[in-house]
Amino acid sequence: MTTVLGLVAIELALTLIGVAQSTDQADPMMGFSKQVPLLERHVDEDGKVWMRTAENKLVWFNDQRFPLNKPANTQRIFCLGGSTTFGRPYDDNTSFAGWLREWLPRVDADTNHEVFNAGGVSYASYRVAAVMEELAEYEPDLFIVYTGQNEFLERRTYADFFDQSQAQLWLTGWLNKTRTYRVIDSLVRKKRPPKSDSNSIGLAAEVDERLNHTVGPSDYVRDEEWSNNVRKHFRFNVRRMISIAQSANAKILFVVPASNEKDCSPFKADPADDSFETGQRAFNTGDFETARKAFRLAIDQDICPLRAPSDFAQYIREVPESDDVRVLDFESDLRNLCRDEHGHEILGEEYFLDHVHPTIDAHRQLSRWLISEMHNAGWLAAESIALKELSRETVEDVNRAILGRIDRTTQGIAMRNLAKVMHWAGKFQVAAPRARDAIELLGGDAESQFILADCLRWTGRIDEAVVEFEKGVNAYPTYFRGVQRYGLLLLELGEDDSAREMFSIATLGWPETDPRHWSARFQLAIAHLGVSDFESAYGELQKCHEHNPSDMDVVFALAEASVGIGKTRWRSNCTSEFWLNFQTMLILISILPTRC
Template structure:
């Protein structure tokens, strides 16, 4: 009897089913053995050069064991502490995320975490609630996930995650992983969640630890913001492929956070981030972009629909994206809903409030202190929305109150309690720091408002006044800027940085004598070991040149030149002062030295041309002016100099004896 042969299709199906059953059996066995998944341990795309714990143990005088924020983490995190052993009938909530979770520009006291800590005992009195603020300044989702992994050791019941604003801050690249198709990405993500893959990964991990993986970006232990290495947002360029990689990594990290929470038996609540779109222009845009201005124009005409579209386009096309774009917010909104996963749409709920209070739903300065950080009142609202979401998800006891059912006396008591904990001076310092950051990033309108707030809180404050004056200067209100600078200099004569800034403005305005006095004070005040001493000495020489005191200028500049002979600004100014005192030979050499370094510097060619005219060398002068006009055809001084040189050449030609 001949045996029937199975068709290739049946053989393939039989092989797939057999392989699948084997993998399921292996997965079941590994589950029984307690083998974890690879995503429980590490991000396959980003590693860290050093893992430094966020919390460290300590024992108090009574012998009780506690955990508190590690001292070396207090730059990025609030000072928090909680018991090493969770008490009975206690639910522990860890709030994680970036600077909004932290409570910036203030701290935990007025953050949504701080408010939630006070509300929960009144909403659900049957449970002892612990709310720990583990939000890290400038922390992106991949760092938040790492923090969550550590927190799983501390018996969490709920994670609250506010993330999405910091995804582009650090310099990261993405390897070939993100060149895969959507199917490949899904399959890779699914495999990474299996314990079989985790077992293989753990075996290979030792090899990866000793031999760096080129497909993984290794970041420093703490945040190393890309902006820290630039002058404002200037280092950012349009890079759609990089942005796509960041978006996919963000989505991966949120799903990884769900896995981390579930592995620890905790529930997880995500907050859809909200941003200031109406009163915060993009940090960097294409030169031809007008979306934000179009939005302002439409808003002024009360065309809110058009304004909203323009503002959101401007936000989404920001080349330096320090606010969560729409597609990142949608990733949070569209997370899979489950009994242990909840999403609070902060953006939509705040827009509803805005519509009721302002008559439109365009979020702006009414609700934010800068581009992303909410006011204290908005933190309060968010905390109540989170509490309501937890109640609707049945994460609280059946007897828990809805936030609308909280007695008015209780609301007033909690408000008063939070207010009593606010230190006005600390708030003033926080506002000043925010003003400095906004000023540095070119957001002068926002910086101005926060500087004024800081001045009010701190009853003056030199640095805030000088920031305010500089903001006024860069927004075109020069007269007001001079008045604020003058008042600040009078009130704080010892603030050398402020005096130097004021002197620079006066220098540009041609008020050389007053500028000279301010720079002289700065030169005396700054030690020669401080770079500011030399910048003040250079600025002093420019004021002297403006006063035609070329001898004093040359004296100052010679010292600056000896200190930094490669500084071409100093070399150019020294050439000017030498020309002013009649030392044309030295001036000629110095101008040529500048041109050796910067052959296309128009002003140096022009100044050299006029010096050559003074030396009665019209041929050389004509060549210098011709070069300047090649570089800048409409330069008026070069045009005038060329005419003079041509006339002198003609005159010399007529007066020369004929052979």
């Protein structure tokens, strides 16, 4: 009792002398080794001081700003999360934050609303929480958090943090809110040497995606222990965000994330798992309940999980609500909308541009649901009106304001980039429509044209692929990568003479210092072999062999060309034929020992 009373007395004394409560909600599992602030100070021509997105953060964040000194009668809203919050594949203009910025003055005209989009591309919950720590210093009124999709992107290990009991975690969290803890911790930090022990987990200053260091999702392997710890860390960071908001006397609104289920297969599935195929069959026969369960199982069992698993969504859904903590179930609301509009609750391309990023209209709908949630929670002025009470003219004004800011070229480039990423990841069914969008928005685009054709090729729509490849070759004959891809398709179709034409173009297009030159040259030689033009094949292969003597594909093709020349030119001359075959054997003998 004496100890408790003493601590209370110290806390009261610190309060009286003006020591603030601790807002340091540092993640004990992560040391942000080179953390660079999101915001930087900026003074405009009129001398007004603003906080804006730091220039070196604009690769991952939208260019945003707000006044350093919050004006009176202002509600400051920070929207946090990953690329969905950012507005990908577009930007802030058409994100739910951008829509909120237009709706709020119409429903709550007596309040000044500042909406700052702090969504970071590929940001997972631990990075979102770190951004939230920084923003908590700038008089926030409300945090809106959409997170859960990026938890498995970065390679991370875990120390012994999760071996702590719930009681230990609770006690640490409670102490971290006290002024006494802040004073003691600040004193300890001044004397604490830099962390160098093996249990310290450093996190780079910016996102270092695991996919950036791989050839794609193939690098992912099933690791239950790692996955379970990622899940525990996610739950920890959700609680941590609530604590940060409460320390800043701000409210927090979590959004349950939603994903494309039926129109995006797993990024890496177990060969024995046919959940996605089961879902497709059930959906096509109208068995929507079976389809929904199968599609959801496919997401949950994805070895390369780039969509939030079910338990992530469920954890956010079950966050205890209070006067300053609310949850918007975006996934459930979107399912209900899908049922009304399409007769089923399975989410797909009607609402998503790829695996997770909503369409512009889905962002619009999310913003409306957010406004309704804020209104129902009493977080808007008493005089505010419900969205349904807005006139049709007002709604149309908002639509025009947002859609009028869209630049077709910028949007087309965004679609092209999205098509490239999905094509790279092997998501050809997702990439194809985005490539079509890019072609339409840009009035034609070489890269998008050939991506579309290649996607059709890999999804078995060969006749359509040939048509699109022909369009590409005719319109963009110097886009050598696409021309070469068309040559490969023609080679597969047995149209070797046409393939020779494509590979000849590609060979001339790439300089000899580019590896693609030599791949095109080899493919040209194979096409020559296909039409029994052994002389031409031999000439190309000799150059390839001189460039890379250890390439066994070239060696065996060279042998085939040599034999072909002997059979066709000197069939009656046994000595010459023997000599060519002898040359072939010498080539093979010279290389095989080094390969073995």
